[in-house]
Amino acid sequence: MHSRRHFIKALVLSASIAAIGAPLGAHAADTIKVGILHSLSGTMAISETALKNTALLAIEEINANGGVLGKQLEPVVVDPASDWPLFSEKARQLISQDKVAVVFGCWTSVSRKSVNPVFKELNGLLFYPVQYEGEELEKNVFYTGAAPNQQAIPAVEYLLSEEGGAAKRFVLLGTDYVYPRTTNKILRAFLHAKGVKNEDIYEEYTPFGHSDYQTIIANIKKFAAAGKKTAVVSTINGDSNVPFYKELGNAGLKATDVPVVAFSVGEEELRGVDTKPLIGHLAAWNYFESLKNPTNDAFIAKYKDWAKKNGVPNADSVVTNDPMEATYVGINLWKQAVEKAGTTDTDKVIAALSGQTFKAPSGFTLTLDKTNHHLHKPVFIGEVRADGQFDVVWKTKAPIRAQPWSPYIAGNESKQGL
Amino acid sequence: MKFLSNFVFRLGLWCAAMALAVSAHAAVHPDTLVGFAGDFSGRIAAIEALGAEGGDDARRILDALEAGNLGVIDNRVLIVEGDTVLDAASGEAVTDILASEVDTLTVNNRIRRALSSARAALILISGSQPERLAAANTLGESASPTLLPLFERALAAEEDASVRAVLIRAAARVNLTDPDPTLRRKAAQDLGSVTDPAVRNLLAALVGKTGEGSAATWAEPDASVREAAAESLRAIDRRITLAQSTGTIFTGLSLGSILLLAALGLAITYGVMGVINMAHGELLMVGAYATFVVQGLFRTYLPNWIDAYVIVALPVAFTIAALVGVVMERLVLRHLYGRPLESLLATWGLSLVLIQAARVIFGPQNLELANPTWMSGGIDLGAGVVLPFNRIVIIFFAGFVLLLLWMMMQKTRLGMFVRAVTQNRAMAGCVGVPTARVDTLAFAIGSGVAGLGGVALSQIANVGPAMGQGYIVDAFMVVVLGGVGQLAGAVWAALGLGVVSKFLEGWAGAVIAKILVLLFIIIFIQKRPQGIFALKGRFADD
């Protein structure tokens, strides 16, 4: 009869489970802990690993300059493994067990949605560095990526302009999740406002990880054959971009015929593609590595050094991109706010953050909005070059204020700020 | 004729000028270049003007612009070549300005398009035959009334039949709107040999009515023109339908060939040993990474032979994947024979380890693999249907791998052993087949084939640590649908799934197509639990 042993073991087990979870004791008071919540394994590791690196670089840099409030920053890196429930568990752990002062993390919308309630409940502070769909404003979250009006709308305006090719028909192509859906909904309303009719808009979604774009490219060609200048707006996400662009190149859709403007393709994604057939296709971001200014030159040099020093694979070919810049800016804004507030207390830091400015690698001095937790950001439109970088062909004169609640979505008119 | 056209170029000015142009300028007049210092439309105008001037100097400046070497300082238009700065108009060196001071002009899609038209117009008159043909195609796509004089002038001088045909069709597109009905009828007839949906739309507009109800009038007043247009329309529609159905079948075959390459290795290992190898996808990944390494070596040491890297990668990928397979078999799977469900878990662990190993060694980002030139581009069937060379090559490659495997299985002693072990392991052992060695070899071959599949995948899909995960479920479906240990079954299953998915996708979209295919497999297995081709043999219980 073994059952007694079983149940005793069960007891021991549950006790030990409880023990592991119990508080790990007091921690050193001479450092400030900073959580980094980016997937280092699973499907999102491809994008998020570079953000973890950037965050570590920024923390190292701040520490080398004397830290914050006289204390060194101590990064706490965890791996939520592209598993959304794990994101909320790890967020809870960072805030309530590790007692971090701030968390930098998340990439996908679903991971942000998964952690939002945790940050709200425990009054934590999250910096989210990726361009996203808007329709959200949380007291505990600062959004250092672009809202739709800081990326999607200027890009489509450019396509409509004489200079951008005066497109009359639009293919809205995306991966089936909330960011492409929202962005395309906003764009459709925006295009209607510009006089583009529904029959001149073709919207199509593919599942995650879709790798066969033959049918879709054939459909785009059919659509483009109708006789008006056509452009493709792509919100295809992650790995699917490589097969999409390869198919595009081989099917002979050139940028001079049907330009594709992408919102999720940057320098890091293009590392996985042979860009020679893609010259001239577009991307819209708030930062490009190819921007020439002293701040950016220094940023790139620092990152390349850091990558070499820390043995990042393929360190000689690392690139910087928009979400990395947003991470870097976010950490520095937080540092300034903590210094202004004189404490890491969440509410005081949130108050101190409003109106903070920082000279960003994009060459502009970015301001954190006083009410809506988003950055005022410049918009650049770049064309793909043969070396995988972007040539900036258009940019805004000054940073634009974010509209997280898009005026192109019904019911948002009354919403502004927190 | 290519698939798309509709650009309206304001080229009339220089087309007319071209007819009068005096050839052989000594240099470009500086006034022509003033536009470059101005705004965007000024630059386009300057490009057009350069095209109108013609000559080597114009070409030199256009080349510099395209290469991003043309710059402007204080209204002076300059060409930067390395450290030297030249005056664009005269071509003479400028000494008072440093190369680093010159801000070069941005080339965007509009400029690039204007450039290619200007270039095509220059070439259409003076280039070699292939150059003229390409130029005629480029201009033909954007046929507009302003280009008509150029077409007519070129037609007058052109002797090559293929270039003439393109030019006649280009001119016909413009003439469709000519006030003279004879010209219109001729144009409608000429366009019957086109397979361009854009032209089809032009013709379709002619045979339709405009206006509402009884007030509607024919868009084309002349009945004979309408008749000619309708006839051409029918011919075009026939060809478009043909091209598009060929295209759909091709996409299905292509998807099927990829599924087949992903599943062939699995069919062997699964068939012989009954081992569910969840790390099979990672063997594909190993093959693709091997291709990446070979490409890197070629780029460093044999840059002139870069186009051959895919060929060299084949044996390399096969060997490395086979070695990984042997290690897996010897260290892990060997101990799990007869316990297929446990082997599933162990190989799942192996797959986690292999993925993370790739991530740590090569980094988490996707790797860039360029198609060699002979695998770039494709066969244009018209109607927007292009059969890309990389996919064609992969279809043939899948057939080739299949043939090799079939020969191995049917014609060699090892193949006979493999078949024997697949059918009845105990009996094969009794009659002296060294089952353990056959297992190792079969696993090595299956893994090596997966490596070959990885090479093929690297040419169309992304290469990253988790790339194998995207294929593993599909590969299992192919093997199960086809019947265990059956090459023929795997072939039918892969091609069938490929073509069916593509037809469904055209009808219902990618997601629903995938769901329907999976449901179909589930239902099919109910009817034929052993797959399309069940193993023949005596099974009381398994």
Add this chain to the structure above:
Amino acid sequence: MRTPLTLRLLQSTPRSGWLALAIFAAVAWIGVPLAHLVVPEGHPLYLSAYTVSLVGKILCYMVVAVAMDLIWGYAGILSLGHGLFFALGGYAFGMYLMRQIGRDGSYGADLPDFMVFLDWKELPWYWLGSDSFLWAIFLTMALPGVVAFIFGYFAFRSRIKGVYFSIITQALTYAAMLLFFRNETGFGGNNGFTDFKRILGFDITSGATRVVLFALSATLLMLCLILGRYLIRSRFGRVLASIRDAESRVMFIGYNPLHYKLFIWTLSAILCGLAGALYVPQVGIINPSEMSPANSIEIAVWVAVGGRGTLIGAVIGAGIVSLAKSFFTVTVPEYWPFFLGGIFIVVTLYLPNGVVGLWRRLWAQRKATDAAPAEDPTPAAAIKGATA
């Protein structure tokens, strides 16, 4: 005369087992609530919200593992699609939680946010009744149950077995995942359900709610163990085991395996659904990636690590693997797949009966060495211990 059911239930578990269950119940129902709600923060006995939710989540996993063990360990059917039933239960209850948000969503509408956003004007028909708690509970069991019943009926009737069955369950969950990923399906697409506010009117983030959910998860686990124990020791369980070991022979004797398999399969799915329903309010999100084939494989891994064919093994396996994942993802964030993958390989290679098997072997060896001076070391005892 047959003994009454209650008595048989009582007899199926020995007295020591009941004692252990009672202690476990006391900890879960009294100890944890006290430690979380009454003990002040900072006190060594204080249980943080993090710990309570983490352990609560793992308790749900343990229920799933037991359900998996019932079909894999005792009926020899390996399902690679159990994540589907778990997720279906989660979605069924998630619908209720979404309705409980009421007008507190970011659009302040009656419909869930994602529906407002897709311009839906009214709830689709399958959301009917989703505002009723009782209906949600019913759906939590009925939905996975019905899906499992239909699928199982056809699959078992066609005598699909072994690897084939595993692969088509994988196809089933994969197809369902793709379906739920679609925004048009009406379940929030990739984002799924999140941002829950309350349950039966109680604030979902409050300590009391958390403790109640925890206690419910523990109760469900105990019920599963008792029920499982009862089933496998009954005549039904013995028929099931013989189907696992020699299905044809069982058929020749005159039993119809279909009924037995179908019953345990459907029961297993319902238990998964209940676990899913308790899981969702504790982790605060349900999305289609719960249905990914990888997640379902992980469930099988829990059982294999713990030791299949023993209920306690499934519980231990789920605990060990989940804790290892939580632990390694923090301590060695970039290398944890090596450890986890390594564990799977080592366990399947060297611990065919899992951790429980190892424990028994060690125990038997110790007994043998203790007894050695007096009598012969008995390998038979070791074997008996390992196979019991």
